[in-house]
Amino acid sequence: MATTNISRGKRLAANTDVLAAVGIVSVVVMMVIPLPSFLLDILLTLSISGSVLILMLSMFTVDPLDFSALPSLLLIMTLFRLSLNVSTTRLVLLNGYAGEVVLQFGQFVVGGSVVVGLVVFIILVIVNFLVITKGSERVSEVAARFTLDAMPGKQMAIDADLNSGLINELQARDRRKKIQQEADFYGAMDGASKFVKGDAIAGIIILFINIIGGFITGVFLRGESMMQALQTYTLLTIGDGLVTQIPALLISTSTGLIVTRATSDTNLGHDLSKQLMRSPKALFITAGVLVFLAFFGLPMLPLFLVAAIMVAAGVYLQKNTKQIVVDESAAARETEIEESKKPENVLNLLQVDNMELELGYALIALVDAQQGGDLLDRIVLIRRQVASELGFIVPVIRVRDNMNLQPNQYIIKIRGAEVASGELLADHYLGMSSGIEDESIPGIPTKEPSFGLDAKWISAIYREQAELSGYTVVDAPTVLATHLTEVIKSNAWEILSRQDVKILLDHAKEQAPAAVDDALEHLNLGQIQKILSNLLRERVTIRDMVTILETLADYASGTKDIDRLSEYVRQGLSRQILQQLLGPDKNLPVLTLEPKLEQQILDSIQPSDFGSYLTLDPRILQGLMQSLSKEIEKMMLKGYNPVLVCAPVVRINLKRVTERQLPQLIILSYNELVHGVQVQAVGMVVAGNAS
Numbered sequence: 001m002a003t004t005n006i007s008r009g010k011r012l013a014a015n016t017d018v019l020a021a022v023g024i025v026s027v028v029v030m031m032v033i034p035l036p037s038f039l040l041d042i043l044l045t046l047s048i049s050g051s052v053l054i055l056m057l058s059m060f061t062v063d064p065l066d067f068s069a070l071p072s073l074l075l076i077m078t079l080f081r082l083s084l085n086v087s088t089t090r091l092v093l094l095n096g097y098a099g100e101v102v103l104q105f106g107q108f109v110v111g112g113s114v115v116v117g118l119v120v121f122i123i124l125v126i127v128n129f130l131v132i133t134k135g136s137e138r139v140s141e142v143a144a145r146f147t148l149d150a151m152p153g154k155q156m157a158i159d160a161d162l163n164s165g166l167i168n169e170l171q172a173r174d175r176r177k178k179i180q181q182e183a184d185f186y187g188a189m190d191g192a193s194k195f196v197k198g199d200a201i202a203g204i205i206i207l208f209i210n211i212i213g214g215f216i217t218g219v220f221l222r223g224e225s226m227m228q229a230l231q232t233y234t235l236l237t238i239g240d241g242l243v244t245q246i247p248a249l250l251i252s253t254s255t256g257l258i259v260t261r262a263t264s265d266t267n268l269g270h271d272l273s274k275q276l277m278r279s280p281k282a283l284f285i286t287a288g289v290l291v292f293l294a295f296f297g298l299p300m301l302p303l304f305l306v307a308a309i310m311v312a313a314g315v316y317l318q319k320n321t322k323q324i325v326v327d328e329s330a331a332a333r334e335t336e337i338e339e340s341k342k343p344e345n346v347l348n349l350l351q352v353d354n355m356e357l358e359l360g361y362a363l364i365a366l367v368d369a370q371q372g373g374d375l376l377d378r379i380v381l382i383r384r385q386v387a388s389e390l391g392f393i394v395p396v397i398r399v400r401d402n403m404n405l406q407p408n409q410y411i412i413k414i415r416g417a418e419v420a421s422g423e424l425l426a427d428h429y430l431g432m433s434s435g436i437e438d439e440s441i442p443g444i445p446t447k448e449p450s451f452g453l454d455a456k457w458i459s460a461i462y463r464e465q466a467e468l469s470g471y472t473v474v475d476a477p478t479v480l481a482t483h484l485t486e487v488i489k490s491n492a493w494e495i496l497s498r499q500d501v502k503i504l505l506d507h508a509k510e511q512a513p514a515a516v517d518d519a520l521e522h523l524n525l526g527q528i529q530k531i532l533s534n535l536l537r538e539r540v541t542i543r544d545m546v547t548i549l550e551t552l553a554d555y556a557s558g559t560k561d562i563d564r565l566s567e568y569v570r571q572g573l574s575r576q577i578l579q580q581l582l583g584p585d586k587n588l589p590v591l592t593l594e595p596k597l598e599q600q601i602l603d604s605i606q607p608s609d610f611g612s613y614l615t616l617d618p619r620i621l622q623g624l625m626q627s628l629s630k631e632i633e634k635m636m637l638k639g640y641n642p643v644l645v646c647a648p649v650v651r652i653n654l655k656r657v658t659e660r661q662l663p664q665l666i667i668l669s670y671n672e673l674v675h676g677v678q679v680q681a682v683g684m685v686v687a688g689n690a691s
Helices: 002-014 016-030 037-060 070-095 100-109 114-163 169-221 226-259 268-276 280-294 300-341 361-366 375-390 460-468 476-495 498-511 513-522 525-537 545-555 562-572 574-579 595-603 618-637 648-658
Strands: 355-359 397-401 409-414 417-423 428-432 444-447 454-459 472-475 587-593 643-646 666-669 678-685
Touching: 016 070, 037 070, 037 100, 037 226, 070 169, 070 226, 114 169, 114 226, 280 300, 355 361, 355 476, 361 476, 375 397, 375 476, 409 476, 417 476, 428 460, 428 476, 454 460, 460 472, 472 476, 476 525, 498 513, 498 525, 498 545, 513 525, 513 545, 525 545, 525 562, 545 562, 562 574, 562 648, 562 666, 587 595, 587 618, 595 648, 618 648, 618 678, 643 648, 648 666
Parallel strands: 355 397, 587 643, 587 678, 643 666
Antiparallel strands: 355 409, 409 417, 428 454, 428 472, 444 454
């Protein structure tokens, strides 16, 4: 039997949406179909109890978003009360009787007096319309406006916490969702307050319509005397109005309680008891004021009674406060003793952050929003830029101060190891000349940290003069942001972890699950990570994960060599690689290797368990580097990207040999030159120069 009841309850809970739709349609139908008086009594009682329930829920709600259905509920309850009003009006005019609930409200609540009932009804309407509803409407409007205005600042604060490592991606997503929900809630409450306001106005209009209609019905249709008709129908109309206005007053109060709730961890009752009764002195002074008033002719008994209650409450609170302080002190001492007995937890010291940015104390202002620092916001933009260019999700960059550094120094670390550093003058601008130095502009000579260009730190008063002289002038945060961006792009292949690859694969699986499953059937996560690292090492974007995975699935069944698979993936991404190198005319100026030299390099490639490598004679290798340097310099003087084209097998080995001394050299294989690209050979590295 219990199992049957549980299953029925589950089916009922699963169909609540259908029940709600049927209920709303029924409310509308009530305006048209006459209802018997006994059913109307039940519905009126349901209206009152529902309003009391909403009021109680509003009082016990801690966060307004916990009652996010209130705006829609206000509309439903308003429509329900108006439907009941129409139904009771129909019965009053037709039968002169609308059920016991309306009759008892008309006779018992107002004592059967038309004048008293009319006055009480008008007071209720005035209180509801002018006091509670007007106030709730204004608070909702202001809250909605302030919430929308504060959204950008809150979003930036969330991004700052995310970048500093205080929260993770999931927590940041939840906070952003809550901010959006707050804006939607207060905006909806602003509109829902208009329903309550309209309900109060409709109540006044319906009152006078019912009185006039009832008087006409009683005198002209039922043959009653004018006084008897006025007494009967006015009393029933006032009873009807009170039955609907009291729930309306409760709903308006609920609305006011929800929209005026400030941030708190407890409900309204706890807040009131804790905040109103937290000061015994306030109770003693209030009691003294009451006693003082009693000696000026006011009734002594109620004043002395209330004063005595306040004094007793103040004495109790005073003793309770002292005991709480003693208990808290004892608990704190016990906790301190217990903590001192525990072995030191050193596990947190073992954690190594993926990326860190350490700042000297003079650079702390760059991250302090109160001092105008926007570095954290720039880091957010850097992460987005790298994601769009390389398809690589930069891990959280932890920013911290380091008092061991020089005041103007900063250090960039990857997994605890320093990879770059620099110095900034936070109150100066970095000026980089276009080739012609202007000695009239004073400054402190330095090197631009990202690319090692000659520059000088210029005071703010000379900024405009430097720009007019052709200098490129940037502020200190921009210098640091540019350096950080270049470090990330240059070291993305080292930063990429298996967990990052897992996230990329999960994202790709939403678009192309077959490609992911097929690739993972032949390769494990570590092998895919190494291939992606090879691509990032040469700044090849990995945004097109579908193409990468499909290429791996095609070739991984024949070989597990990471370098060879990386070359296959490069060929699959050749259009993306070439897109960044081509000019508007689709021409690609390149260097080539003399066939004899290329064959010599090819013959020197030796395979091993850890990949292939070159075994060129050191003198030949040195000559090759010199020849490449000369040709690269010629290309760059012509405004071309330094691009070398060679055989696929030679490409990756030659790149690894040259990437330290010639990091700017881009090496492509012949298989990466897709149809439609006009290749223009502008130079050749010959064997004679390399010997």
